[in-house]
Amino acid sequence: MTRAYDALVVGAGPAGMAAAVAASEPGLRVCVLDDNPAAGGQVWRGFDSNNIDDYPGSPALSRVNCPLRNSRVETRFGARVVDQPTPGLLRVETDGGHRDLAFQRLILATGARERFLPFPGWTLPGVMGAGGLQAMVKSGMPIAGKRVVVAGSGPLLPAVAAGLAKYGACIVGIFEQAPLTRLARFAICLAAHPGKIWEGLQYRSATLAAPYRTGSWVVRAHGSDRLRAVTVNIAGTLRDMECDYLACGFHLVPNLELPRLLGCVTEGSYVRVDANQQSSVERVYCAGELTGIGGLEKALCEGEIAGLACAGKSATHLVSRRNRLARFARQLDAAFAVRPELTQLADADTFICRCEDVPRSALEPCRNWREAKLYTRCGMGPCQGRVCGPATEVLFGWKHLTVRPPLMPARVETIAAEPDARKR
DSSP, X not given: OBEEEEEEEEOOSHXXXXXXXXXXXXXXXXXEEESSSSSOTTXXXXXXXXXXXXXXXXXXXXXXXXXXXXXXXXXXXXXXXXXXXSTTEEEEEETTEEEEEXXXXXXXXXXXXXXXXXXXXXXXXXXXXXXXHHHHHHXXXXXXXXXEEEEEESTHHHHHHHHHHHTTOEEEEEEEOXXXXXXXXXXXXXXXXXXXXXXXXXXXXXXXXXXXXXXXXXXXXXXXXXXXXXXXXXXXXXXXXXXXXXXXXXXXXXXXXXXXXXXXXXXXXXXXXXXXXBOSSTTEEEOGGGGOOOOHHHHHHHHHHHXXXXXXXXXXXXXXXXXXXXXXXXXXXXXXXXXXXXXXXSOTTSEEETTTTEEHHHHTTOOSHXXXXXXXXXXXXXXXXXXXXXXXXXXXXXXXOOOOSOSSOOOHHHHHOOOOOOBO
């Protein structure tokens, strides 16, 4: 039998948590679901009541976590949205089966993932996403004494480096592809966000022993069975560095699969929303990284606005703050935009699609993403284009506007089941 909710929140990161709490205030029946085993998202991954103060924005974490724990909001973890069988109904799969969840209003807070750009050797064991390596270390993977190169682009790099150093990693270097001139302009914009300046200084103070270089990027990873060293272009000079891990990522891209499946209009790389965070689809709201990569404060603010809108409450007191944080997100994108040189790192034999082992040479004759999928199976593997899709957008300018269910690999019985119209 279908479970019906006044408000259904997809994503239990900061934006989703804030949205669920705000929506539940008038006594609405609210459910928040996430495919992770607990709430928190990437920013607050692994927190508990004993270590909340160790996480960024700990006061906000305490404020939104308590209502989730005292059953004001129903939570479903380990739940993956795979389809929308009919309007107003989401199909969710868990390890134990599947279920259809009906909703009056839907808040999407599905967050973002790292963008990976292929280069020779990027598929070697030991080459990992910056956030991915951080998540594994938080989950218990030993890193003490390991040599780690952190490279790519975006404010995540110094944060990851500081986090790894805290667990005992030896940070060999932090290499940011954005040029110093662009970062200097961005630094001027940070005058309106003193808290972020202080946060950045804290991250840097934790890794003072490691060089931080701008206008620099990894051009090749070396090793046979696993990563042994990397070659880094440091302001035009190539330098080899031995390392055990390469934490690499080129800023973030929003998880747009579910919004696009529902028909939400996107502008550029983000979902278009109105002043109440409502998308082009009535009663479907989007918050956090879906509307712009802007960090924790923006996610919390937009999540609260979306939750209040679902509850029929005014959020005018939050609008000016949201607009300021949205401007910061645009400035962030401009500062860490990928430079043209990085589109030429992958040679003819470099795999662009790791799931289906599709090299760059096989993709060069294709004119668009559709042709690439038809002729090479690029994007047809288990990740469903989540890795190679953003990469091909940078390399070839291909746009990815259509999505087909299932959004995640799912059991045949889940895909084939008829929608259950009975509600309770």
